[in-house]
Amino acid sequence: MKVFIKVPIFFTGFHPIFAFCLYLAVSHLYGFGLMDAEAMVIEAEKWTTVPQQHVCVENTDRQIKTIRPDSVVRSIYKATGCSDNSNRHVIYLEHVVVRITITHPRRGDLSIYLTSPSGTRSQLLANRLFDHSMEGFKNWEFMTTHSWSEKAAGDWILEICDTPSQLRNFKTPGKLKEWSLVLYGTSIQPYSPRNDFPKVERVNSSPLEDPTEDYGTDDYSGPCNAECSKVGCDGPGPDHCTDCLHHYYKSKNNTRICVSTCPPGHYNADKKRCKKCSPNCETCVGSHSDQCMTCKSGYYLNEVTNSCITNCPDGFYLDKNKIVCRKCSENCKICVDFQICTECTRGLSLHGTKCAIYCEEGKYHNGRECEPCHHSCATCAGAGVDACINCTQGYFMEDGRCVQSCSSGYYLDHSTESRYKTCKRCDASCLDCSGQGDRNCTSCPSGFNLDTGVCIVGTICKDATEESWAEGGFCMLVKKNNLCQRKVLQQLCCRTCTHKG
Template sequence: RHGTRCAGEVAATANNSHCTVGIAFNAKIGGVRMLDGDVTDMVEAKSLSLNPQHIHIYSASWGPDDDGKTVDGPASLARQAFENGIRMGRRGLGSVFVWASGNGGRSRDHCSCDGYTNSIYTISISSTAESGKKPWYLEECASTLATTYSSGESYDRKIITTDLRQRCTDSHTGTSASAPMAAGIIALALEANPFLTWRDVQHIIVRTSRAGHLNANDWKTNAAGYKVSHLYGFGLMDAEAMVTEAEKWTTVPPQHVCVENTDRQIKTIRPDSIVRSIYKATGCSDNPNHHVIYLEHVVVRITITHPRRGDLAIYLTSPSGTRSQLLANRLFDHSMEGFKNWEFMTTHCWSEKAAGDWILEICDTPSQLRNFKTPGKLKEWSLVLYGTSIQPYSPRNDFSKVERVRSSPVEDPTEDYTTDDYSGPCNAECSKVGCDGPGPDHCTDCLHYYYKSKNNTRICVSTCPPGHYNADKKRCKKCSPNCETCVGGHNDQCMTCKSGYYLNEVTNSCITSCPDGFYLDKNKVVCRKCSENCKTCVEFQICTECRHGLSLHGTRCAIRCEEGKYHNGRECESCHRSCATCAGAGVDACINCTQGYFMEDGRCVQSCSSGYYLDHSTESGYKSCKRYDQ
């Protein structure tokens, strides 16, 4: 139901006279079924990297629990899927990931503790009621980029959209409704200009979103002139303005990433006090390839120990004076884990200058529910500055559309002739830059991807060959030796395995046999995890051997009870009077029969039925009735 409602907002057909019209009614849309089972890192990675040359926009209205105490984000495979998506999706223009900022407002949750909305690769979308007031479920944080409409109080109208079984609903709610609305608006912009990169889309959102009638007491104007809020980001998205801007848009300069030195000076965080740390950033001015002058995203990577994480609030002030709240107090977060290399992100410094003094402030507001004997400590923190070394909106920065879809050319080929020596046709896998020979190993730049042959020659290909994965700058790199397909080069990044190996679904590695606690799914050649009580099994719930302290009852493992009893989940309970041993309640759960009863077709009977005879030969000593033909 949830997916059907979100899909209708984006792409319901025009003039359907039934329910609603999608924002981008020319768009095509599909659903990825990923939340109907265990949502593993692999499941997330496969969902976020599904058909990246066909799917332009991924809209996600899911994430970690909005309970005000969880700190969680994408694991290694999902992070790699994001990075691969922005590098290689849409033929190198970058996949666009749209994310709902979260519905944990009532739990005092903060979306900076959600690593999906807090990522530079996602466009985090907040909600507003039609009145422009803050909805009760809204989470405030500095990573939110913009806002669209959704539900509010009980008297506010909700979102009208399609529903299951060809019905219509007028009650779609929460940031779940806002993210697909943003995805539809972005789809309109891509329809107007299909050459927009993933960063172009974010720039256009920043430039065209408006504070308008959105009600917040924290609106501020940053040093670049943009109004921004922790509730609504840069404001309400404007479809017409985005399309107009997209039609005349010039691609922004390449992204530079500046990782400033880590400040490892340990500072004690005392109750009812503020810890300040000042870092003088250069924006990596000594390295032209990493030099950031004009900011886009700013990430603070931080490690803190603390007896109650929810008592902390964290602020970052830019050299231009823009103050972002990276974390607010969370009433229900009693964790003593603190933060370990957690990344907080802010968009509030967009287009400001990077160089100068950055001020980190940590406030400890103690609750009565904590241990005051152990103070918190700021162990280390560092800045990661994302942006450009060139003013992104300069009229002189006029890249052509051909340039928009090209990345850096590959190194010079090893053949001994130059471009002047060859004037024939190029291979189909060469880009428009040209070639110095007829083969796929003669391209100056590849159209799609390339890999290195055994003699170190670069060969252009349409897709990476088996045993390779799409890495940076169009390069196909080798998977771990046993992997057939993978998302990275390590042995725990396999997706499928070579013949003779099986994929361990937990470790994502390729192995020759399934270990204890796993069984072989022969259809998919995957080692799948047994039920938690099994030591060995042939299917998930069909155990062949049990873990220590458990005993096998039929095909299930249960806590071992004395003979004549079974474990009902809480305690040992007597079997049916006809059972000597049993796996559960009732006459049908008998394993062996008590004195005066005989086992016949899984039931204990007092006398054998017609066509059966009494068998005295069982090794266990328990008697059974067998068919005459057995």
């Protein structure tokens, strides 16, 4: 018959049986709850003696801090683990004692927490409704047992929370007077197999039951997987390691598997464990959705929130690698690149591809206020005649400038539906023109002659008489008989010879 007893969690010594306890739920108030005492005794028969215990008393922090109601006081102590004294040097922790002196009008309102350099947070004291004492704590000792085999040196964080109860009708602050750490542990890794520590001789504690029936792991004597540490294993696979060399993760059936690096979708957490990222993350630094580094296929990383999303929101654009949603410049509501806006935030207007503070028509923003445009500009992007966007009545836009009449080589475009008119450049064959294309020339460059709106090559291009180039006349006969190539006839019948058709 097996006997179950309630066992508190403040055990001493680094024994392999407690390795599994790191992965079970632990109550700060009630320990592990019911445990199988007989199984613990059987397991204890196989324990290996641990290295000599060292006790390191760190210097006292006497910096006084005020504990105000509804607030948290934090104090950080950088521990050395007594590295300057080989007889007291603690590298690997067994447990920690905190000595605290506090004055407070109602100490039952206080709760105290301690966080180790490895990030393990332990509750040293909970709120107590019926503790009405006004004595506070004078050199009281609180112990934590949640830091097995962690490193002793580093920053220890003490947190004191003051939560006034309804029984407290005044809010006088308390004082943290001083506190210190007493570190218990070893200077040698307690889990490493060492031949210089004698093993406890095994005896049968019960004549009714052979413990080897339940614990057959000692039967395996083959090689361990490469990912197992020197502690050993109970089988050949990476899921049989007693302790992992690098990292481990838990499979769907809760089996611990040792790996060299954390697999995709996991991150390296404390104590060699690979924990799962948020579902949309490919790689991450933590389990929350805002701790992603890269995303799974079909998702993009928001560079501001570090979360994985399916579409870039307003104010963001998808980078050229189509991986990250990057932030637009601050004035853009929608953009296609950092400085290329397509829509502006409220109160701003789009000028080309940039957003500027909106000014009424005829003014521009100089960085401080709105100023009038040049008198020829109806709208503008800056000062001067060269910054016009549209022109006032009586002026026309020509190559970015407002002019009162189109220059030589330009024509006034009447086709636009806008009330703003522009001067457009003539066809390259024209010197001046009245419209678009090569058949609206009004004058020709040197070496060309104008013929019904078209500029053609020639110095003298005029047929002898009107009758000579009419249908059935002399010049038409010259052209039909391919005689235009003769120089004399070409000059006599220039217009007919050069005419298309």
